[in-house]
Amino acid sequence: MGFFKQKNNQQVQEKVIREDKMPPHRSTASLEKNIRYIQEELKNSTDLKVRLLPGNKQALLYLDDITDPDKMQRYIFTPLREMDGDIQKIKDREESDDLNKAVSALLEGKSVYIIEGNATCYFFNVQQNVTRAIMEPMNEKVIKGSHDGFNEDIKQNINLIRRRIQHRSLTIKKQTVGDYTESEIALVYVEGIVNPGVVKELETRVKNISSDALLSAGAFSEYIEDRTYSIFPQFLSTERPDKTVSQLMEGRIAILFANNPTCLIAPVTFYAFYQSPDDYNTRWLVATYIRLIRLFSFILAITLPSFYIAVVGFHYEVIPEELISPVLGAIRDIAYPPIVEAVLMVIVIELIRESGIRLPSPIGSTIGIVGGLVIGDAIVTAGLVSNLMVIVIALTSLASFVVPSNEMSDSLRILTFPLIILSSVLGFIGITFGLLMVLIHLCRMESLGLSYFTPIQFRDLKDTVIRVPQFLMKRRPEQLESPRPYKSNELSDKHGKK
């Protein structure tokens, strides 16, 4: 495992000082000195504009690309004219005599006003907000229910949550991660429902992240998840506010990121990846039916190819009599052993999927047709892969796409490979061993210290494998050990009994 070990002779590098922990640098009364200091600190970036006002006694500094000229006009120049050029009469401002604070302010998109002979700098918030409109997330569409989704603006995202939970217990804790990037993240939870131990644990883990940059939600989860080497996702990621809110109300914690529409939810169970907001919007019987199909698809996605390989490679006794001739006819003239067929087909499907993702949609659908129809048909006619194997692999990938969560779907497709290999060398015994390993791993896993694969007891079945009507789901999930275990105080609900 030398690959993963830290090398002892790693170069020692200087620790980066974060913007908010910079030691103060007192400003002087000299305008020129102050401007020079700021210019040097910002490495003479060309987007730093220094605008000397008439008389060369006052200067306005700002970073051109992140400030809004309209706001500057409205909040600085117009009031300045009205106040006869006296900056101290403008109310909406901050001030400091620390030049390092001024640099930080510039980086945040504020403009800095400096006056010759005055050591105080004045900051005006003229930040330019670049936000996308609220749209439904592309990969989490629902048929019924709210169609809004998070976007890159963390304020707007919190707004969407606050509007849904109008209670003083909704707690939002903002922190920054990354020494250079200072990315803002927000932990959101409902005090009184969430397990306080879990919050403390999460806060400790976030505090201990040491990195120059926080680039994505996925990278963030790798810093704080319990088992980084696991194949299964341990944080539920979503871009839907309604899904986030329902998870918050169950007692989980949401982590929002600035400049990232993804929201991570923890602690989660395995089944959370199989729940969709649609389930709570349709009739419970329909929702149950669909849930069962999803769970069935989980089993199908990981075992179908390996089952097929085991049958034709080891246990052809189990083929029903009526199927012998069709199966025999299909695989008789195939040159390769079934495992090569399977791997080939899986790779073809992955190629089609991967090439389709990043192409613009008109070309993307062409790729689907070329890949799916032409290759699928030709590969069978050419005798490289049997048509049964095409059916098996196509069904498998369909089943893996049924999962509402994208990460889980990816995990499933990876999981197919070890099982294919095991089944091609050991048959059914191999599959049994493989599934046993997966099960042991799932049972050992934890999400923020709470068990990931909570025991399937009858009470928890109500919202995992099936979905019962709302009035029967009175308890919050057992896994969370919430201080408020019931969703309602009226335990003997009169609903439905007249």
Place this chain on the structure above:
Amino acid sequence: MKKLTMILLCCILLLSGCWDAREFKEVKLGITAAYDLTDDGVYKNTILIPNVQNSSQGPGKESTQFLTSTGKTSSQSRSNIDRRLSSTYSPAQLDVVLLGSNLAKQDIYPYLDAYYRDPRMHLDCVPVVVKGSAEQALKVVPESEVRPSEYIEGIIESEVETTNSVEVSLQSIGSELYEEGEDFVLPLMEVGDAGKTVSYEGLALFHKSSYTGKDIDYDHTTLFLLMKKVKGKVARISTKLYEGKKPEPDNYTTINIEDFSSSVKSKPDKQNKVRTDIKLELTVMIQEYPQDHLSLSDLPEVKKNLEQALTDQANETIRTIQEANSDVFGIGRSMYGHYPSYWEKLDWEKDFKEIKIVPHITVNIRSRGIFR
């Protein structure tokens, strides 16, 4: 060291696994096998192997291949077949074993022994006795059949459904092959139509592990099976009710058995050593009564005649069974279970022919059909 151990462990797992792989496409599956005894006293084994043409469109057309070989034992003749095949012969999907009557009259166990020992054999396979040569029956391949390899199996399945044949397999006769006190029957077939078809002829009575040469006729199988508490999806019996009516079909009726209960009770008897009562209660629907619409007032007479006719039929069957010395009702086993000390004194090999078996058949006519 740790690394080495891990690599070796993986090798043990993977390499030994690959060794055991048996690819489906590299075997030739026998679907039906026939065993005959030649005049020289060696076994002749014929197998039917379905071959499928490559089929990227649809399931493909099946062609059949026949191979015949001789050998001292069934395994030897199997190896002799294997020598002539491009890939390994595997009997793992064998559905039907045809046994020629010459061979069946000897001991059938030696031929079937290999099937019981190998865990990969298909114990669900149906043994069938063929009057005359089994090889000839195997080679009957009607062109109208889509899957010629399933022809004989199809015949048996449909006869089981209409309560003319029992559902037997190598597994179900396994214990009866050797144990005393119960015998079994196997389906009996014969080549007909000048070698163009194979027809089902009834049930062949076995004693211990050899065919007695006596059979239960096709007409009597349904009643016999009902007494044995076996009923398929449908059970129909046609029987003669009257004498001398004109036209001839008026003498007959067909009943459809809707419900039945049957019990076989045996007890020691001074006169006949053992007395067995077979009680059979049938709830029937009249399916065919060509004479007239069958008025309610006629019903008691019909019921009486029906009971009489069925009892006669049952007596005839029982006589055949006793002549064949084939204890298919398991009377011996029942005696052994209930009266072990009495059983000690019996010589079942001889006594079975002497015991008294009395059928009691009652018929309840539930319906005369929707006609009236």
